[in-house]
Each structure stands twice: as C-alpha cells, then as structure tokens.
Amino acid sequence: MTLQSLDHLRKLDGKRIIVLGDVMLDTFVYGHCARISPEAPIPVVRIEREEVMLGGAGNVARNIAALGAEAILIGVVGQDAAGAALRTKIHEEARIYADLALEQRPTTQKIRYIAAQQQMLRVDIEESGPIGAASLLHAFARQLPTADAVVLSDYAKGVLTPDLLTTVIRQARAAGKPIIADPKTIDVARYDGVTLLTPNAAEAAQASGQACDEDEGACSAADQLLAAMPTSPAVLITRGAKGMTLAQRGAPAIHLPALARAVFDVSGAGDTVVAMLAVALASGLDVTEAAHLANVAAGKAVSKPGTAVVTVDELREELQHDYALSTSDKIAVPSGAVRIIDSWRRCGARIGFTNGCFDLLHPGHLSQLAQARAVCDRLVVGLNTDASIQRLKGPARPVQHEQARAAVLAALTMVDLVILFGDDTPIDLITLLRPDILIKGKDYTVDRIAGADFVQSYGGRIFLADLLPGHSTTKLINRINHLAN
Structure with missing residues (x-):
C-alpha cells in the first residue's frame, strides 16, 4: 500500500x-438449535430474532x-x-x-437461518x-x-x-x-x-x-x-x-x-x-x-x-x-521523527504534541497522556533530557535517566513517538514538527505554553488536559524519602 x-x-x-x-432483500433469522427433528434428520431451530438489510x-x-x-x-x-x-x-x-x-x-429475497453462528439453511425467493x-x-x-x-x-x-x-x-x-x-x-x-x-x-x-x-x-x-x-x-x-x-x-x-x-x-x-x-x-x-x-x-x-x-x-x-511502530522504534531523533510524522500526515493523521520530564510515571501522567491521545491520531511526546531537567529542577533530578524514561513512555499504547530534547523549552522541536494539536495540562494557560503562538499561527489547536488531583512526581519523591527515613 x-x-x-x-x-x-x-x-x-x-x-x-x-x-x-x-x-435484493437479505433476511437473517437467528435462533437456537438444541435438538434434531423426530420427523426427519434435520436440526430444529427455535427463532429468537430477525434482521433485514x-x-x-x-x-x-x-x-x-x-x-x-x-x-x-x-x-x-x-x-x-x-x-x-x-x-x-x-x-x-x-x-x-x-x-x-x-x-x-416477487422481490428477490435471500433468507438465511443461523444458529450458533452457523448458517443452517438459506431460502431464495426470486424470478x-x-x-x-x-x-x-x-x-x-x-x-x-x-x-x-x-x-x-x-x-x-x-x-x-x-x-x-x-x-x-x-x-x-x-x-x-x-x-x-x-x-x-x-x-x-x-x-x-x-x-x-x-x-x-x-x-x-x-x-x-x-x-x-x-x-x-x-x-x-x-x-x-x-x-x-x-x-x-x-x-x-x-x-x-x-x-x-x-x-x-x-x-x-x-x-x-x-x-x-x-x-x-x-x-x-x-x-x-x-x-x-x-x-x-x-x-x-x-x-x-x-x-x-x-x-x-x-x-x-x-x-x-x-x-x-x-x-x-x-x-x-x-x-x-502498517505504519504503527514497535516500542523500540518509538524513540526517535528529531530528523527521524520528521520522516515518520510526514508519513503519518500523508495518511491523513492529526499529529498531537505534548512534553514533560515524566520522571516517575504516575496516574496523573497517564490521565494527561490518555486525554492527549484522544484528541489526535498520533501522539508525539517531547521528553526532557537529564541535563535539561537538572537545569530546571536541580541536581537531584531526574530520578530515572533519560533512556529509562523514554523506554517507559514508548511502552504505552497511547504514545506513538518519543523525542528527547535538551533545551529548556520544546519550542525548536515544535517549530520543526509543526503539530496539529499542542497539549498541556490545565495548570498552564495558553499564554504560558511554549510554542502556542506558533501552532496557532498556522491554524493548529491548543488543548488543555484535565489534571488528576493528588498526583505529582514531587509528592511521590517526598513520600519515598519519608518512607526511607
């Protein structure tokens, strides 16, 4: 193809x-067959429903x-x-x-009698x-x-x-x-x-x-x-x-x-x-x-x-x-991602993009990713590298290194492609990929989303996903530290 x-x-x-x-008129008569007729060696079908098409x-x-x-x-x-x-x-x-x-x-008819998903008899009425x-x-x-x-x-x-x-x-x-x-x-x-x-x-x-x-x-x-x-x-x-x-x-x-x-x-x-x-x-x-x-x-x-x-x-x-990727193929460099996304676009697919650190994956992340995938045909996730996370969150983060985080994201069925980026914001990646839909959580406003103006300039959409209360990586790390002490 x-x-x-x-x-x-x-x-x-x-x-x-x-x-x-x-x-023609096709009639499907569905029933249940549990015995053979005593009158002849034929099944007895008890009619339950009928469909006409x-x-x-x-x-x-x-x-x-x-x-x-x-x-x-x-x-x-x-x-x-x-x-x-x-x-x-x-x-x-x-x-x-x-x-x-x-x-x-007479109107041409084909009447099929079906029991246990098997056709038992077909009757034709025609000239x-x-x-x-x-x-x-x-x-x-x-x-x-x-x-x-x-x-x-x-x-x-x-x-x-x-x-x-x-x-x-x-x-x-x-x-x-x-x-x-x-x-x-x-x-x-x-x-x-x-x-x-x-x-x-x-x-x-x-x-x-x-x-x-x-x-x-x-x-x-x-x-x-x-x-x-x-x-x-x-x-x-x-x-x-x-x-x-x-x-x-x-x-x-x-x-x-x-x-x-x-x-x-x-x-x-x-x-x-x-x-x-x-x-x-x-x-x-x-x-x-x-x-x-x-x-x-x-x-x-x-x-x-x-x-x-x-x-x-x-x-x-x-x-x-035919163009779905295996888990190992979902982690791509930007140049390779462009080729993959272009092929999806030629299939008529709408490309969604979201980004984050996804350090310790939790239900809040899963909820946001599921909402993101629901508004597009292919979801691309921009993933911060270890170096960019350290600049944003300090030397103690991330807990998991970038390849481990990428592998976990790529294993999710709602994620179609993962791309690591080392800048503080994904604006250069967004400019390269030109997603149809840019997705962030509702803890952001549109004016605070990197790349929002660019995506809107060519007719793209911004989608704000609902947040799942009570879940964050910081809270998860604090709980782990508390239990450790």
Missing part, C-alpha cells in the same frame, strides 16, 4: 456512484455509503411486502437514494427472467450527469440484460465515467467497454476455462477475459484466501495477497470490493491504487459477521496499522 493511496482517503466524501443491478446491488450501495460517498440505487422491486420492506430500508440508510421500478414479480429495460434506462439517463462512477452489480436476476448493458456502458463511457462490473455470467463479452471487470475465481475460471488456484492460472484467465472484452482496460480477479490478481492491458499482472487477520464470514465481501473500487476510481485513483484499497477493505469485511459494511474510518485504521 502506497502513501499516496492513504492520502486519497481524505477525498472520498461527496462522490456520487450509480449502482445499477439486482436489488439491503442485499445484492443494495449491499454494494450500503458499502459505498459507509465509505462516505452517495449511492444512487437503480433496479426493480416487486409490488409485495418484501418490496415495501426493501424501500423502507433504503429510506433508513444515510446517503442511499433509490430510483427503482415496480414490476409484477430471474429478463426485465424490460425502458424504465431502467430512463432512470440511468436521469442520474448519469451527476454521477462520478457507475457500478453494474449483476446477480443474474434479470436486470442486466445484454441490450441494457450495451446501452449503459456506451452512455457511461461517452460521459467519461469509470464503470465497474461485477459479472455473473460466462459471457463476459457483454461487459465489453467497462473500466474494470471484477469476477471471483470461480466466475473467471468458468468464463475462461482456466483454473485460478495459482497465480499463473489467474493471469491466463485474466488475459482470456481481456481478449473477450477488447475495449476494456483491466480485470481484477478476487481469489479469496489467495488474494487478488489485477491484469491491465499491456502491463504485467499484479498479485495482491489476502490481508484478512481473521475470517469470520465471507458473505458480501465481493460487494465491499466493488464498492471500494467504485469510490476510489470516482475519487481519481488509478486502477492499481483502487485495487490495493479494495484488498484492504475485503480483509476487513470478512472479519465481520453477515453482509457487513466497511467504513472509511475502519479502512483508515487498517491502512495505518
């Missing part, structure tokens, strides 16, 4: 994505909205109770807007015959001028017919909009012209006749898919635990390893990938950067139960995880 793509996370808000495809193209829309963009959902629903429930769910979702056609057919394109094309034409990208979410339920695909791909290309297609047919030629096709390994294998278990096979499959779509520039094959393979016309294939730390449920992970690709391409990323982001989003999605979405904050946390 490059720092450039991390920087683009700040640009995701406000994009508008058309999601055209098969809209948008599925299919609707789940792509949910993921787009979670990433901070707007989703315009175009599809069909039936004139039935499930259709009414689906429209209600759309109304409840922030940043999802519907342009749906009513049809004389998958082709749907008339006129109303869908009118809706697409209405929404296209204000859209930044188009997703074609094909679940083979009759919405994305070959004629409709030909028309909407032509119109979107003419309008200069990136198009991402998630296919459900071996006839990939019908998607010719899309910016990026996103089959999973099984779909790519069926369409190409080439198994995608190994990297070489995935490359061959992608080449055959590109040959079948002569005006499409790229294919991304999602391969589950094997990661992803990105093939771009005229360039070597790129293999992205799976990033999931723990796999809980793969339901809907493909929708998360498509949503991330769409928002990334709409935001101006190239296909490679978009694929890297989608790979991270997929790893987060499969760690959640059900058809869960991935938020932009969760994505940023996953990306920044």
Whole structure:
C-alpha cells in the first residue's frame, strides 16, 4: 500500500456512484438449535430474532455509503411486502437514494437461518427472467450527469440484460465515467467497454476455462477475459484466501495477497470490493491504487459477521496499522521523527504534541497522556533530557535517566513517538514538527505554553488536559524519602 493511496482517503466524501443491478432483500433469522427433528434428520431451530438489510446491488450501495460517498440505487422491486420492506430500508440508510421500478414479480429475497453462528439453511425467493429495460434506462439517463462512477452489480436476476448493458456502458463511457462490473455470467463479452471487470475465481475460471488456484492460472484467465472484452482496460480477479490478481492491458499482472487477520464470514465481501473500487476510481485513483484499497477493505469485511459494511474510518485504521511502530522504534531523533510524522500526515493523521520530564510515571501522567491521545491520531511526546531537567529542577533530578524514561513512555499504547530534547523549552522541536494539536495540562494557560503562538499561527489547536488531583512526581519523591527515613 502506497502513501499516496492513504492520502486519497481524505477525498472520498461527496462522490456520487450509480449502482445499477439486482436489488435484493437479505433476511437473517437467528435462533437456537438444541435438538434434531423426530420427523426427519434435520436440526430444529427455535427463532429468537430477525434482521433485514439491503442485499445484492443494495449491499454494494450500503458499502459505498459507509465509505462516505452517495449511492444512487437503480433496479426493480416487486409490488409485495418484501418490496415495501426493501424501500423502507433504503429510506433508513444515510446517503442511499433509490430510483427503482415496480414490476409484477416477487422481490428477490435471500433468507438465511443461523444458529450458533452457523448458517443452517438459506431460502431464495426470486424470478430471474429478463426485465424490460425502458424504465431502467430512463432512470440511468436521469442520474448519469451527476454521477462520478457507475457500478453494474449483476446477480443474474434479470436486470442486466445484454441490450441494457450495451446501452449503459456506451452512455457511461461517452460521459467519461469509470464503470465497474461485477459479472455473473460466462459471457463476459457483454461487459465489453467497462473500466474494470471484477469476477471471483470461480466466475473467471468458468468464463475462461482456466483454473485460478495459482497465480499463473489467474493471469491466463485474466488475459482470456481481456481478449473477450477488447475495449476494456483491466480485470481484477478476487481469489479469496489467495488474494487478488489485477491484469491491465499491456502491463504485467499484479498479485495482491489476502490481508484478512481473521475470517469470520465471507458473505458480501465481493460487494465491499466493488464498492471500494467504485469510490476510489470516482475519487481519481488509478486502477492499481483502487485495487490495493479494495484488498484492504475485503480483509476487513470478512472479519465481520453477515453482509457487513466497511467504513472509511475502519479502512483508515487498517491502512495505518502498517505504519504503527514497535516500542523500540518509538524513540526517535528529531530528523527521524520528521520522516515518520510526514508519513503519518500523508495518511491523513492529526499529529498531537505534548512534553514533560515524566520522571516517575504516575496516574496523573497517564490521565494527561490518555486525554492527549484522544484528541489526535498520533501522539508525539517531547521528553526532557537529564541535563535539561537538572537545569530546571536541580541536581537531584531526574530520578530515572533519560533512556529509562523514554523506554517507559514508548511502552504505552497511547504514545506513538518519543523525542528527547535538551533545551529548556520544546519550542525548536515544535517549530520543526509543526503539530496539529499542542497539549498541556490545565495548570498552564495558553499564554504560558511554549510554542502556542506558533501552532496557532498556522491554524493548529491548543488543548488543555484535565489534571488528576493528588498526583505529582514531587509528592511521590517526598513520600519515598519519608518512607526511607
């Protein structure tokens, strides 16, 4: 993952994505299973609760909205109770807007029965015959001028017919909009012209006749898919635990390893990938950067139960995880600290700075550091050297030498970086680092804080942390001396 793509996370808000495809209603019925039916060798599930959410193209829309963009959902629903429930769910979702056609057919439903975190049964209610394109094309034409990208979410339920695909791909290309297609047919030629096709390994294998278990096979499959779509520039094959393979016309294939730390449920992970690709391409990323982001989003999605979405904050946390420092790396010299802080800034992180002697760490220190970390994304601590403490507090201090104090601070999870400084004030360090937030305790006033004027001059903030009564290093040392005597 490059720092450039991390920087683009700040640009995701406000994009508008058309999601055209098969809209479904996903129902999850949760219960308890304690016995086998006496009527047949099947489990008996006692129902306890039920959850309803948008599925299919609707789940792509949910993921787009979670990433901070707007989703315009175009599809069909039936004139039935499930259709009414689906429209209600759309109304409840922030940043999802519907342009749906009513049809004389049942709303597509997937009903999953779950006990002990295991799916016991899935029931599908659907008709998958082709749907008339006129109303869908009118809706697409209405929404296209204000859209930044188009997703074609094909679940083979009759919405994305070959004629409709030909028309909407032509119109979107003419309008200069990136198009991402998630296919459900071996006839990939019908998607010719899309910016990026996103089959999973099984779909790519069926369409190409080439198994995608190994990297070489995935490359061959992608080449055959590109040959079948002569005006499409790229294919991304999602391969589950094997990661992803990105093939771009005229360039070597790129293999992205799976990033999931723990796999809980793969339901809907493909929708998360498509949503991330769409928002990334709409935001101006190239296909490679978009694929890297989608790979991270997929790893987060499969760690959640059900058809869960991935938020932009969760994505940023996953990306920044790669740049977290070990305890030994947290103690830095100023020049090294600048490089680290610059990388954090390119990730969109807000840098906080506080300073002190931190001679004998006590609950008051911990409270102040926790408050400091709560108002920023990365907390940098300026730590007085032994020589500067002796000038400020006398020859009997510090009790612990500077490397010991730095090691203790670096071991705290709320501290991201420790920098020793030898001056009486940290003003030179603050000038070098240019923190976004300068933090001190409420025993200071803003006019007494070194560097406050400088930080405020470029729009930075000053934060005064509450003090924890009854705790100070001086009191702690006096108590130790009293006990010793």
